[in-house]
Amino acid sequence: MTTQTPIRIDNLQYANWSPELFSEMAEAGLSAVHVTICYHENFRQTVENMITWNRYIETHPDRLMHGRTGDDVRLAHDTGRTAIFYGFQNCAPMEDDIGLIEILHQLGGRFMQLSYNNQSLLATGCYEAEDPGLTRFGKQAIAEMNRVGLVVDMSHSADRSTFEAIALSTRPIAITHANPSWWHPARRNKSHEIIKALTDQGGMIGFSLYPHHLKDGSACSLESFCKMIAEAAERYGVKSLGIGSDLCQNQPDSVVTWMRNGRWSREMDYGEGSADQAGFPDQPSWFEGIRDFPNIANGLAKVGFATEEIDAIMGLNWLTFYDASFTEAKP
Amino acid sequence: MTTQTPIRIDNLQYANWSPELFSEMAEAGLSAVHVTICYHENFRQTVENMITWNRYIETHPDRLMHGRTGDDVRLAHDTGRTAIFYGFQNCAPMEDDIGLIEILHQLGGRFMQLSYNNQSLLATGCYEAEDPGLTRFGKQAIAEMNRVGLVVDMSHSADRSTFEAIALSTRPIAITHANPSWWHPARRNKSHEIIKALTDQGGMIGFSLYPHHLKDGSACSLESFCKMIAEAAERYGVKSLGIGSDLCQNQPDSVVTWMRNGRWSREMDYGEGSADQAGFPDQPSWFEGIRDFPNIANGLAKVGFATEEIDAIMGLNWLTFYDASFTEAKP
Numbered sequence: 001m002t003t004q005t006p007i008r009i010d011n012l013q014y015a016n017w018s019p020e021l022f023s024e025m026a027e028a029g030l031s032a033v034h035v036t037i038c039y040h041e042n043f044r045q046t047v048e049n050m051i052t053w054n055r056y057i058e059t060h061p062d063r064l065m066h067g068r069t070g071d072d073v074r075l076a077h078d079t080g081r082t083a084i085f086y087g088f089q090n091c092a093p094m095e096d097d098i099g100l101i102e103i104l105h106q107l108g109g110r111f112m113q114l115s116y117n118n119q120s121l122l123a124t125g126c127y128e129a130e131d132p133g134l135t136r137f138g139k140q141a142i143a144e145m146n147r148v149g150l151v152v153d154m155s156h157s158a159d160r161s162t163f164e165a166i167a168l169s170t171r172p173i174a175i176t177h178a179n180p181s182w183w184h185p186a187r188r189n190k191s192h193e194i195i196k197a198l199t200d201q202g203g204m205i206g207f208s209l210y211p212h213h214l215k216d217g218s219a220c221s222l223e224s225f226c227k228m229i230a231e232a233a234e235r236y237g238v239k240s241l242g243i244g245s246d247l248c249q250n251q252p253d254s255v256v257t258w259m260r261n262g263r264w265s266r267e268m269d270y271g272e273g274s275a276d277q278a279g280f281p282d283q284p285s286w287f288e289g290i291r292d293f294p295n296i297a298n299g300l301a302k303v304g305f306a307t308e309e310i311d312a313i314m315g316l317n318w319l320t321f322y323d324a325s326f327t328e329a330k331p
Numbered sequence: 332m333t334t335q336t337p338i339r340i341d342n343l344q345y346a347n348w349s350p351e352l353f354s355e356m357a358e359a360g361l362s363a364v365h366v367t368i369c370y371h372e373n374f375r376q377t378v379e380n381m382i383t384w385n386r387y388i389e390t391h392p393d394r395l396m397h398g399r400t401g402d403d404v405r406l407a408h409d410t411g412r413t414a415i416f417y418g419f420q421n422c423a424p425m426e427d428d429i430g431l432i433e434i435l436h437q438l439g440g441r442f443m444q445l446s447y448n449n450q451s452l453l454a455t456g457c458y459e460a461e462d463p464g465l466t467r468f469g470k471q472a473i474a475e476m477n478r479v480g481l482v483v484d485m486s487h488s489a490d491r492s493t494f495e496a497i498a499l500s501t502r503p504i505a506i507t508h509a510n511p512s513w514w515h516p517a518r519r520n521k522s523h524e525i526i527k528a529l530t531d532q533g534g535m536i537g538f539s540l541y542p543h544h545l546k547d548g549s550a551c552s553l554e555s556f557c558k559m560i561a562e563a564a565e566r567y568g569v570k571s572l573g574i575g576s577d578l579c580q581n582q583p584d585s586v587v588t589w590m591r592n593g594r595w596s597r598e599m600d601y602g603e604g605s606a607d608q609a610g611f612p613d614q615p616s617w618f619e620g621i622r623d624f625p626n627i628a629n630g631l632a633k634v635g636f637a638t639e640e641i642d643a644i645m646g647l648n649w650l651t652f653y654d655a656s657f658t659e660a661k662p
Contacts, residue, residue, distance in 0.1 A: 263430065
């Protein structure tokens, strides 16, 4: 069975998964979703989360399949399913063991952030006061990730570490979920210089729909978001752009507290929020959940993108990146 | 049963433990030894190492007892035994969990390095190219270590991180095993400025007998070592000085490879050694093992120290530090 709809990919979600949301993926026409498997979980706990996902996939064969390569996206598309790709928003699952990089890849891991807000064993997070760049371990970890095909993701990392990762990695890297700071200056958004270096190297940026990353926050308009993408296309070219919605649909506020505080803090860290806005912010009205994914395509058309460009941004650019990134490096 | 011998403490050993070495401790008159329990071991593995030690202590009640406070040293001394204090040369056993600091203390942990050569989640190690100082997590960890009575040890940390730890810690910290770089400029030895800041704050330095830390290495003379201590006494006062021999008696070379490479490196890291001297260096002739501990006292006498000063450096200074450091902070 083939379908005429284009391939759509959301390259970052962390929803409170359920059969209802798997149906919404189908409704939204998503052929692939890169799902976050862990934030602060160690190896064993991450494997537990993988088992949870493996069971979802096993018990929803009409909706889901496990994604490991670009071709799996095509197969999912041809059979009306969503290919699920596992990713990690921190290097916590590899603990202090470089050998776990290959193991995590064998288990389906395809993206791994080198740090999440804080200093990690590999690189600095964007909430640290100082950024010394990649550590000794970090440099070796990138080489190993390049070897096995686990993509370096610097979404939550600090600037110098990001520049160094772009320069050191022999394969294109990704910022799976962030927006340009020239559109909305937030700590998690990225400077022109970083996005330029990233995309010049062949890397991808996935635009985020998380309100703290949006101009005017929850009140951000679809037009403003799509105009930002239009300017990004002018600056960096269409081929490096995709979507990584950072959607945390149906998650309770305890989840964002876990993301921000993990096990490391005895004080309350509010991250991008604040004491009086401690929980998840409201999503913009035009992107309240997975079903609204097609709205972005409509918005892109309204700001003047051609159909081919829209298809590229909404999925095909990520597919090209998947094709190049997830298998062992050629010798 | 009381004994007339003074209290002697070696505040850092990592030997290949055996009943023979427990006898040597008695022979050397050691009332306390701070033993390294782990380098790169995670929490569970560190607990396993503690269990090994708990069994040693249980099965050698004539020789050993578990040391938790300064008074345990006095009891061990009065009963002709050696009190064993557990310590960690890295923050690996607390993983990413600030709650494990109290747990490790409850299990007997009394010293913990914030980093071991590399960048850790808390602080920078002395082999990194850059030292950004304490991390966000590191600052919270020091406060928690201060609260429960787990001593901050910066022996393998980089300079800025060490200065910041000295400044931030509300209780005196330690450099359990290192020598002044003004005597022997090695990467692991410490500058005058660091030792001055440390000792001004009430902290202790334990002088190391590890050949890479010694002037002339394995050929270092006892006189040279003791003259170094005499100069340190002039610069910093006798009361901040002790011994932390860093003795790795009977360990195979695979152990130093583990210390240097852990699980993080796919290349061979030689640390203070080199490809043609990859293993443990030979100990100086006057400090080949635990039994030679009294030689240091003789050497100190020869360079002019009074008996009272020798007793302070050889054990009583550490005892005073133990008394002040190992119990919960007074509110």
